[in-house]
Amino acid sequence: MNRAIVHMDLDTFFVSCERLNHSELNGIPLIIGGGDRGVVASCSYEARKFGVRSAMPIRMALRLCPDAKVVKGDYENFSKMSHLVTEVIQDKVPLMEKASIDEFYLDLTGMDKFFGCYQWTKEIASAVKNETGLPISFALSNNKTVSKIGTGESKPEGKFQIRETEIQPFLNPLSVKKIPMVGDKTFQLLSRIGVRTIHTLSEMPVLVLQQMIGANGKELWKKANGIDENPVVPYSEKKSISSERTFATDSIDVLEIKRLISGMAEKLAYQLRQEKWLTSTVVIKIRYSNFDTETKQHKIAYTSADHTLSRVALELFNKVYTRRMRIRLVGLRFTDLVHGNHQMNLFEDTEEQMSLYQTMDYLKNRFGKDALGRASGYDFGK
Incomplete structure (x- = not known):
């Protein structure tokens, strides 16, 4: 049986939470973070157009986007809203993994015979938006890696399905930086030998990758080829x-x-x-x-x-x-x-x-x- 794995990601979660309570923040470049020497925790799409990104120093972000408004953020509210979204999703799916405060994996394998997995996921996303007011994007495929990359490509408020025969054509033209385990150092290492797209990476010999980046080389090759056997881990909150x-x-x-x-x-x-x-x-x-x-x-x-x-x-x-x-x-x-x-x-x-x-x-x-x-x-x- 082919797996049906969904990745759901709340769009600019901290920004969206602040805008729910402060409508005057809608439509303007917004940065969530703290202090002149702090870093950007989250930023709106209006700010991203100027090159602002998460983890960027606040000072640099304001040089790129001088008109941005910086808000420290209500962290208790972020936690409350995250728990609320978790309850909405968990109530509607057989197996859910909470990957972070604003990311979720769902295993809907076998559910297609009841309602259709894609339609089911759209209903869940609509329920999240209706019950919390928060925008959410998702992608459906047969494994966690492809679904996560798909969500990133579909934002904001995206709805994306990547069937098995579409996985490699979807992945091939994308930058290797789109693979979740590829950080800046790995990207720079691969770039130096001309490997910048997932297609090029997928055709590299596994042994060469292992020699370059160690034990993770094989795992990276598998992800570039759309292979990921990692299961969705049942959610349980550690107290x-x-x-x-x-x-x-x-x-x-x-x-x-x-x-x-x-x-x-x-x-x-x-x-x-x-x-x-x-x-x-x-x-x-x-x-x-x-x-x-x-x-x-x-x-x-x-x-x-x-x-x-x-x-x-x-x-x-x-x-x-x-x-x-x-x-x-x-x-x-x-x-x-x-x-x-x-x-x-x-x-x-x-x-x-x-x-x-x-x-x-x-x-x-x-x-x-x-x-x-x-x-x-x-x-x-x-």
């Missing part, structure tokens, strides 16, 4: 991740406890990025020597950046530790998670910080998660 430490001897060493909290925040944030989660709530817990337990939490913009999470955790510790008593246990928890592809907070962090995190994660992945860390999380006196 939280946490870490606790019970001291062998009750402690009143505040500096040591703060170092421990910083270390916890860094390791948990690394776990968030590896598993592609973002958190919006930080919770600190302490247990005194008499077993009294106190917690305090704080809502933040969605992030997986440990410098932000560590700062908030330490601020919460200063607020919750009000008795001058020894501490038996300290714990840190990140909750209200959303599953996303961002590896850090695009709303507030700078381009330099983004590069730092990418480098740190690369080194941790290669040499182990304890290979390096922030000085604040280590006790050099021991």
Whole structure:
């Protein structure tokens, strides 16, 4: 049986959410992001005409489009709307994967005998628009890669079906950058040998690709040839991740406890990025020597950046530790998670910080998660 895989993507999700609540933002170049040294989290199609793109420094975006309006964004509302869309889709399909805060994969294999998969998907897209007010695009094909590329080519509010016999003619003329796993470095590497279109890439020998880019070479070749066996993973929302430490001897060493909290925040944030989660709530817990337990939490913009999470955790510790008593246990928890592809907070962090995190994660992945860390999380006196 041929698979029927749909990719659905909310069009300029953050922009659309803001425009639902602020109609005066309709039709103008709009940038969602934060601060002069921040980066673009999302931008409207009006801004994209001037060359503005996600992850671009705000300053550069405003040089390209001086008339753009910059809005920080209501992150709690983004989460609320994402959950609402999830409920609408999940209620109507047998199998759904939430790939990010605004992306979904649906497996409709076998549903064509009931209603027709393409017509079914159009009904789902219409339900999303009617019940949430948010525009959404989709593409239907026989695997996740082709469907995702198809959605990108169909926006805004696109409806696209790519049948099996149409896959290679559809893919061939496109840039290799359209393949989801191809980043800037891989694109530059391929460009240097004249490989710029998917058609050229699809005809390269697999062994040559493996020699050039390693183990992912075969996977890249398969995607260029429209082959992707990856299943749609059933959606389940992870609620939280946490870490606790019970001291062998009750402690009143505040500096040591703060170092421990910083270390916890860094390791948990690394776990968030590896598993592609973002958190919006930080919770600190302490247990005194008499077993009294106190917690305090704080809502933040969605992030997986440990410098932000560590700062908030330490601020919460200063607020919750009000008795001058020894501490038996300290714990840190990140909750209200959303599953996303961002590896850090695009709303507030700078381009330099983004590069730092990418480098740190690369080194941790290669040499182990304890290979390096922030000085604040280590006790050099021991």
